[in-house]
Amino acid sequence: MNREVAHARFRELIEELAADARTKRMKQFIQHSDKSTYDHCLDVARHSYFFAKRLHLQVDEAALVRGAFLHDYYLYDWHTHNDHLHGYHHPEIAVANASRDFALSPKELDIIRSHMWPLTITKVPSSKEAAVVCFIDKVCSLRETLRRKKIR
Ligand SMILES: [Fe+2]
Numbered sequence: 001m002n003r004e005v006a007h008a009r010f011r012e013l014i015e016e017l018a019a020d021a022r023t024k025r026m027k028q029f030i031q032h033s034d035k036s037t038y039d040h041c042l043d044v045a046r047h048s049y050f051f052a053k054r055l056h057l058q059v060d061e062a063a064l065v066r067g068a069f070l071h072d073y074y075l076y077d078w079h080t081h082n083d084h085l086h087g088y089h090h091p092e093i094a095v096a097n098a099s100r101d102f103a104l105s106p107k108e109l110d111i112i113r114s115h116m117w118p119l120t121i122t123k124v125p126s127s128k129e130a131a132v133v134c135f136i137d138k139v140c141s142l143r144e145t146l147r148r149k150k151i152r
Pocket residue numbers: 071072090091115116
């Protein structure tokens with residue numbers, strides 16, 4: 001699959017969720033630096049998809065992209081939420097919100113639930129898709145945080 005075809009396929013997979021008024025609520029919350037949770041989730045979905053492509057992993061592409069895009073669908077600003085355990089709690093909150101608003105498969109819910117592993121020690125990623133999102137989320141979060149601190 002060439003790059004253009006892969007980009008078109010990614011757009012096709014993300015289109016519906018990305019255009020949904022409910023996921024657009026993530027635009028009002030800041031994730032790290034000046035990046036909104038919406039843009040962070042879009043980045044994690046895109047990088048997860050292309051990472052899986054580059055490694056030639058046989059993945060369920062729809063589950064990978066949907067789970068990645070909804071992985072931080074917790075819908076609050078964690079900077080002002082006053083929950084010191086946000087890191088531990090937000091995956092389950094995102095699972096609850098996502099399963100209320102969308103029809104998700106068990107694999108998609110597991111991607112969301114396990115993305116903070118190993119912080120949430122018992123929520124081990126149980127699929128290739130969940131492992132990819134768990135890893136890519138850390139890469140994207142680190143990049144966002146380093147950009148804020150201007151570490152070179
Ligand atoms: Fe998260």
